[in-house]
Structures are given as C-alpha cells and as structure tokens.
Amino acid sequence: MKKAVFSRLTLTGVVLSTSSLLIILQMLHIQNSTKHQELSQWADEEYSYAIENYTPERGNIYDRWGRLLAGNEDVYELGVMLEFVTNPDTIARTLEGVNNLDYQDVLNVASKEYNEKDSIYAVITDFLPSGVIDVLSDVKQSYEIENPYGKNADLPSLRGLIWSSHLKRSYPENSLASNVLGFYAFRDRQEGMGYYGVEEYYDDLLAGSPMDTFMPRNPYLLESLPEVPAGASLVLTLDREIQAMVEKKLDEALEKYGAVSGTVIVLNPENGEIYAMATQPRINLNEYWKYEDRFKETTPYNRAISETYEPGSVFKVLTMSAAFDAGVVDEEITYYDSGRYEKYDATILNWDRKGHGEQTMQGCMQKSLNVCLAWVANEKLGKEKFYEYLQAFGIGQRTSIDLGGEEIWPLGVPGDSDWYPVQILTNSFGQGVAVTPIQLATAISAVANDGKMMKPHILKAIIQDGKQYNTTPQVLGVPIKAETARLMTDLLVLSLKNETSLALVPGYEIAGKTGTAEIPVEGEYSTDLTNASFAGWGPADDPKFLVYVWLEKPEASPWGSVVAAPLFSEIVKELVVYLDIPPVDAQQSLVAKEG
Amino acid sequence: MARKTKSAYKQAPWRRQLQSVGVSLTPLIAIVAVLSIYLIISAQAASAGLEIMDMHYDEEEILRIIANHRTELAWKTSYTEMQKRAEKSGYEVAPAENVHFMIIPGYQGQNPVLLAPPPGSDNTLGPIVNEYYQQSLWDWFYNTFLTTSTPASEVSE
Numbered sequence: 205m206k207k208a209v210f211s212r213l214t215l216t217g218v219v220l221s222t223s224s225l226l227i228i229l230q231m232l233h234i235q236n237s238t239k240h241q242e243l244s245q246w247a248d249e250e251y252s253y254a255i256e257n258y259t260p261e262r263g264n265i266y267d268r269w270g271r272l273l274a275g276n277e278d279v280y281e282l283g284v285m286l287e288f289v290t291n292p293d294t295i296a297r298t299l300e301g302v303n304n305l306d307y308q309d310v311l312n313v314a315s316k317e318y319n320e321k322d323s324i325y326a327v328i329t330d331f332l333p334s335g336v337i338d339v340l341s342d343v344k345q346s347y348e349i350e351n352p353y354g355k356n357a358d359l360p361s362l363r364g365l366i367w368s369s370h371l372k373r374s375y376p377e378n379s380l381a382s383n384v385l386g387f388y389a390f391r392d393r394q395e396g397m398g399y400y401g402v403e404e405y406y407d408d409l410l411a412g413s414p415m416d417t418f419m420p421r422n423p424y425l426l427e428s429l430p431e432v433p434a435g436a437s438l439v440l441t442l443d444r445e446i447q448a449m450v451e452k453k454l455d456e457a458l459e460k461y462g463a464v465s466g467t468v469i470v471l472n473p474e475n476g477e478i479y480a481m482a483t484q485p486r487i488n489l490n491e492y493w494k495y496e497d498r499f500k501e502t503t504p505y506n507r508a509i510s511e512t513y514e515p516g517s518v519f520k521v522l523t524m525s526a527a528f529d530a531g532v533v534d535e536e537i538t539y540y541d542s543g544r545y546e547k548y549d550a551t552i553l554n555w556d557r558k559g560h561g562e563q564t565m566q567g568c569m570q571k572s573l574n575v576c577l578a579w580v581a582n583e584k585l586g587k588e589k590f591y592e593y594l595q596a597f598g599i600g601q602r603t604s605i606d607l608g609g610e611e612i613w614p615l616g617v618p619g620d621s622d623w624y625p626v627q628i629l630t631n632s633f634g635q636g637v638a639v640t641p642i643q644l645a646t647a648i649s650a651v652a653n654d655g656k657m658m659k660p661h662i663l664k665a666i667i668q669d670g671k672q673y674n675t676t677p678q679v680l681g682v683p684i685k686a687e688t689a690r691l692m693t694d695l696l697v698l699s700l701k702n703e704t705s706l707a708l709v710p711g712y713e714i715a716g717k718t719g720t721a722e723i724p725v726e727g728e729y730s731t732d733l734t735n736a737s738f739a740g741w742g743p744a745d746d747p748k749f750l751v752y753v754w755l756e757k758p759e760a761s762p763w764g765s766v767v768a769a770p771l772f773s774e775i776v777k778e779l780v781v782y783l784d785i786p787p788v789d790a791q792q793s794l795v796a797k798e799g
Numbered sequence: 800m801a802r803k804t805k806s807a808y809k810q811a812p813w814r815r816q817l818q819s820v821g822v823s824l825t826p827l828i829a830i831v832a833v834l835s836i837y838l839i840i841s842a843q844a845a846s847a848g849l850e851i852m853d854m855h856y857d858e859e860e861i862l863r864i865i866a867n868h869r870t871e872l873a874w875k876t877s878y879t880e881m882q883k884r885a886e887k888s889g890y891e892v893a894p895a896e897n898v899h900f901m902i903i904p905g906y907q908g909q910n911p912v913l914l915a916p917p918p919g920s921d922n923t924l925g926p927i928v929n930e931y932y933q934q935s936l937w938d939w940f941y942n943t944f945l946t947t948s949t950p951a952s953e954v955s956e
Contacts, residue, residue, distance in 0.1 A: 261862060261863075261866055264869070268911075268912060269909070269912050270912040270914055271873070271876070272869065272870065272872075272873035275866065275870035275873055276866045276867070276870060277866070277867050277870045278863050278864065278866070278867035334867075369860075369863060370863075371863060371867075374870045374874075376873035376874040376877045377877050377878055377879075378877075378879070380877075380878060422848075423844070423846075423847075423848025423849045423851075423852065424844060424845065424848055434862075437914070439912060444878055445878070448878045665912075665914075667914055667915045670915055670916070671915055671916060671917065671918045672913060672914055672915040672916065672917055672918075673917075673918060674911075674917075709895075710896070711895070711896075777894070777895045778892070778895065780895055781893065781895055781898050784900075784908060786900035787895075790899075790900045791900075794900060794901070794902055797902060
C-alpha cells in the first residue's frame with residue numbers, strides 16, 4: 205500500500221517535472237528562435253514608439269508697444285470615424301448650414317464605407333470655432349443618452365462624429381498694416397507658408413522647426429519627452445496707433461483728391477525704425493484668399509517697397525545736398541533763371557514754364573526750379589560727382605528693408621549703354637530716374653539725420669527661447685557731411701515758410717520739399733497724370749520723424765504742393781501728439797521751467 | 800543508555816520540520832520581498848510615465864488655450880474695438896493745439912516693450928523631477944547607507 209502511494213507520488217512528480225522542463229525548453233526555444241526575433245523587432249518598430257508630427261505654434265507678431273498684430277487661435281477639424289457611424293442622416297442634418305455645409309455633401313462623406321486599409325476617417329470641414337463644437341458636443345451627448353451606442357437606427361445619433369483642435373493664424377486688426385504684415389496661408393495645413401511682408405521675410409523664424417518626434421509607448425521610457433520650441437515671436441517697429449491714423453488720413457486723401465493710389469511712410473531718421481507704412485489697396489488678412497480680387501494684374505502688394513516711379517522735384521533735395529556737400533555751391537551763389545536751359549539737344553523748362561530771374565540756391569529750392577537744378581547738376585557738380593552722390597544716397601540699390609518683395613529700378617550712369625547726357629539734366633529734378641518710396645525716404649533721411657543714412661527696418665526685437673533679443677540699428681552710409689545736412693534742413697525750413705506751404709504745421713519747425721512728376725504715357729510725358737509727393741521731417745533742430753507722402757494720379761490737382769503737402773500736414777499734426785513732441789514755444793517754456 | 804541520552808536531546812519532529820520549512824522559506828520570502836519592492840517601484844514608475852504622457856498632452860492643450868486667449872484678448876482690444884469703446888465713452892482725439900505739455904519729474908516716457916527677459920538673465924528652471932525619483936533601489940541604498948556625502952538636491956536647497 206505504502207509502495208503504491210510512493211509510486212503514484214513519484215509518477216506525479218516526474219510528470220510535473222517533465223512538463224515544467226518541456227515548458228522551459230519551449231520557452232527557451234521560442235526565445236531564441238528566428239521567428240521570435242523577427243516578431244520582437246516588428247513589435248518594437250510598430251508599438252514601442254509612436255511617430256508624432258509636431259508643428260510648433262507659429263510665432264506672434266507685435267507692434268512696438270506689445271500689441272498683438274498676428275497671433276493664433278484654436279479651431280477645430282470635424283470628421284467621422286467611419287467604423288462607428290450609425291446614422292449618417294443625423295450627422296448631415298445636424299451639420300447642414302454649419303460653415304456653409306451642404307446636407308448632401310455631409311451625407312456623402314458620412315456614408316462612406318469603412319475600410320481598414322484606406323478608409324477609416326473622413327474630414328467633413330475645418331476651422332470651426334470652439335462655440336460650434338460646444339453646441340455639437342451637447343447635441344451628441346443628448347442623443348447618446350436617448351440612444352446609447354446608436355443601436356436604434358430609428359433614433360438620431362451622432363456616433364462616429366469627432367473633432368480635433370489645432371491652431372489657425374489670426375489677425376485681430378484685420379486689414380491694419382496688411383501691406384507690411386503679409387499673410388500666412390493657414391488654409392493649407394500641410395504646405396502653408398508666409399507670403400509678402402513680415403510673414404514672408406521672417407517665415408523661417410516664425411514657423412520654428414516642425415519635426416517628427418518619437419513618442420515612446422513604454423511608460424518606462426518617458427523620462428524625457430522631446431521639446432519642440434515654438435516659432436520665434438517678433439516685435440515690430442510699427443506703432444499701431446500711428447499706423448491706423450496714417451491709413452485713415454491716406455484713405456481720406458485718396459477719396460478727396462481722386463488719386464488712384466497712395467503711399468505714406470513714417471520713419472525715425474535717427475535709427476531707421478518704420479513707425480507706419482500705409483498704402484492702398486489693403487486686404488483683410490483673415491480672408492487672404494480674396495487677395496486676387498483686390499490686387500488685380502500687376503498691382504504690387506506693398507507699393508512702398510515694390511513700386512518704382514519717377515519722383516519729381518522731391519529728388520531735388522538730393523541734388524542740392526550733393527552740390528552743397530561737394531562745395532560747388534553755397535548760400536551766396538546765385539543763378540539767373542531765364543526759364544530755359546538748353547543742353548545736349550534738349551530744352552529744360554520750369555514747372556510753370558516761366559523764368560524767375562536772379563535766384564539763390566534757397567530760392568531755387570523754394571520755387572522748385574528745374575532749370576536751376578539742371579544747371580547745378582550739369583555745370584557745377586558734373587556728371588561724375590552727381591552720380592557718385594546719387595549712388596552714395598542708395599539710388600538704384602535695395603535698402604535691404606526686412607520685408608518681402610523689395611524692388612528697384614537700376615540707376616543709369618555715364619558709361620551705361622542706356623545712359624545719355626541729357627539724363628543728368630532730367631535726373632537732377634527727379635525725372636528719368638525711378639525709385640521706390642522707401643528708397644527715396646531712406647535717402648532723404650540722411651539729410652534729416654546729420655548726413656547719416658540709417659537702414660530702414662521693421663523688426664525691433666525677436667523673442668526666442670524665452671529671451672528678447674533687440675535689434676541694433678545699422679548705418680547704410682554717410683552720403684553727406686553733418687554740416688551739409690543741417691544747412692539743407694535750415695534751407696528747406698525757410699523755403700516752406702516763405703512759400704507758406706500747406707505742409708506747415710503750426711507751432712513746429714518743419715523741413716520739406718514737394719514733388720510733382722509727370723508720368724510717361726506711351727513714350728511721352730503727360731501733364732495731366734502726375735505723381736504728387738512730399739517729403740518732410742521735423743522738428744528741424746532735432747528731427748524725430750520723416751514723413752514721405754506719394755499720391756498717384758490725383759484728379760483734384762496734379763501738384764504735390766496742393767494734394768500731398770496738406771496730407772503731410774494732417775498726418776504730422778497728429779503724429780507729434782503720438783510721439784510726445786511739444787511745439788517750439790512749449791518746448792522753450794518747458795526748458796525755461798526746468799532751468 | 801547512550802542511545803536514550805541522545806534521544807533525550809533530540810528536538811521534537813514538528814520543531815525540526817518547522818525549522819527546515821523556515822530555512823527553506825527564508826530566502827524565498829526575501830526574494831518575494833525584493834520582488835515586491837521592485838514591483839511597487841515599477842508600478843509607480845509606469846504610473847509616473849503615463850502621468851508624464853498625460854501632462855505632455857495637457858501642456859500642448861494649455862499652450863493652445865493660452866494662444867487662443869491671447870488672440871481673443873487682442874481681438875477685444877484691437878484698434879477698431881478700442882476706438883468704438885472710446886467713442887461710446889465720450890472720448891475724442893485731442894487736436895495738437897489742445898494738447899498741453901508739462902514736465903513730470905522722474906517720468907522718462909513710455910518704456911520700450913519687454914515681452915521676455917533679455918539674454919544673459921538667468922531664468923532657467925532647475926530639474927523638475929526630484930533626484931530621488933530617478934534613483935534605482937541600489938542607488939538609494941548606496942547613497943543612504945554606504946556613503947556619507949549629502950545628496951545634490953539637498954545641497955541645492
């Protein structure tokens with residue numbers, strides 16, 4: 205009996221041991237088989253990590269006081285998980301009219317057949333605001349309570365309808381400064397990029413570095429998650445209030461004077477910071493896809509940097525500055541203006557077709573005498589010096605302003621195949637030479653800034669990795685001496701005062717020059733179509749602003765002194781308040797009180 | 800007689816059984832104890848890992864919400880909106896001739912905007928995860944009982 209029990213126990217032990225041994229052997233076999241290695245590798249590849257495409261938040265754009273000009277808002281993509289859709293009709297009826305959705309279109313999407321390989325999810329619409337999603341969420345939940353899991357096909361159900369949030373570019377100021385900001389084509393979520401202006405020029409900085417990140421599924425491996433930094437934010441030199449004021453004044457002037465278009469640039473000549481840059485047409489940046497409706501054919505997006513034109517008499521500031529700087533004329537020298545200057549088989553006439561007799565250089569500028577300036581350029585400066593100065597002022601060269609789309613018109617100089625001697629005469633008063641408004645504003649800013657020409661720029665600071673990096677103003681060149689610049693400023697202050705210009709601003713010493721350039725039509729200059737402009741700066745003793753105004757083909761009057769000068773004055777009257785610049789008498793009394 | 804004496808000192812069989820069971824179970828209990836500790840720590844690590852993952856998604860969502868709120872605020876304080884509010888409240892733009900300038904002692908004018916600290920300022924965060932949570936059991940045992948040096952985290956505190 206005892207032996208039998210032992211035998212049974214022994215047998216059981218042997219069986220269990222053998223089974224265990226076999227299990228262990230099988231485990232070892234599986235562990236070391238090639239199939240295991242393949243499966244293990246496959247599992248590692250498929251399930252250890254999830255590849256997540258991470259697009260960092262696009263950087264914000266602020267004005268100089270930190271007011272948001274371009275940011276990002278949360279919107280939703282709406283779609284269906286086809287496997288779980290139980291009632292496509294409910295989905296179509298619920299979404300009909302939302303975001304202009306059509307019942308049939310939604311029904312077609314929601315009724316698609318589920319296929320594990322290539323038809324799992326279908327997008328219905330995108331860029332829905334959170335308010336719509338809140339409503340949909342409530343409706344979906346109420347249907348789910350009445351009809352759990354959508355089991356009853358006769359009852360409504362939004363099962364399968366899902367949404368996911370993402371960021372969309374948003375421009376809270378709509379069209380304000382649209383020509384400067386440019387736009388980000390946010391509707392293209394895969395290939396979207398910045399177009400024009402700041403959005404184009406600083407696209408790489410703003411976008412950051414989108415990357416595919418490996419997210420470990422194994423929680424033990426989650427010690428350090430990939431850090432994808434957001435795109436850099438930009439602080440611009442623009443002042444929102446000044447920009448809005450300038451755009452308003454420009455729009456009013458365009459309507460009042462019947463001009464085709466216009467451009468105004470307000471900059472600080474001391475450091476090249478652009479306070480405002482307004483032009484027409486503009487678009488609501490939140491509807492950038494309507495771009496082609498506003499910018500027909502070859503209309504440039506930002507005329508201030510992309511459209512070249514013959515500036516006319518404003519250009520005389522450069523010619524006369526060059527002559528004074530070269531020492532070929534002085535305040536005493538006079539010129540007898542007969543009303544005609546004949547040279548190189550061409551006859552130069554004044555704007556009024558009259559002669560003005562004996563004139564000082566100040567008189568030549570005040571009366572804006574083409575004949576006098578042609579004489580100065582041709583006989584006093586000479587072609588070599590004249591063009592050397594123009595090149596030093598940056599004419600024919602890019603200012604390298606940090607905005608996408610800057611254009612230039614090459615300056616024809618002696619020796620070029622397309623340069624003729626008569627050009628020195630016409631160039632001296634701004635005809636036969638083409639510039640962009642920013643080019644000319646930059647060149648003239650040298651006169652306002654003691655001869656130092658600062659690089660115009662729109663970027664004030666970059667915010668990256670939690671730090672703010674301020675930009676440093678750059679000097680483009682020093683085309684004239686400081687004494688010449690001050691002399692020219694005084695001369696132009698006097699000119700404006702003497703002619704009781706409409707550009708004058710009560711209480712302030714302003715220097716400036718009007719310009720009226722005839723526009724070539726089919727090879728001949730038209731006297732009816734003009735570019736009317738004005739460039740002025742102030743306060744004359746320590747300029748804090750330079751305002752450049754250009755009105756294209758004004759109908760009310762062709763003259764810059766009649767249409768551009770008053771616009772300049774209107775702008776400066778408000779600008780001095782924004783910039784905290786007291787009038788001369790107030791300044792003197794403040795200084796006296798302080799003393 | 801001698802056999803009897805020997806038998807008198809022999810332990811009771813149940814005691815011997817208990818001893819042998821105890822001896823054989825001791826290493827087993829030790830192993831189970833260590834395994835339990837490892838299991839608890841592993842569970843905690845896994846739980847922390849999942850929490851990190853959740854927090855990662857939460858962080859993404861919070862950043863989106865912040866961006867959205869910032870933009871919403873900008874819409875509400877946009878130039879057009881502010882102008883509407885100003886007009887509604889009876890304000891109007893002061894013409895230059897109505898503006899009076901005065902000296903305010905110490906006032907330097909509006910300061911340039913500073914949306915983030917300048918480079919060079921040290922605002923970097925220290926390690927977020929406490930050192931204790933990054934140690935293995937052996938590290939903890941070694942640092943606590945076998946060395947006399949103070950842990951780095953305490954020094955920094």
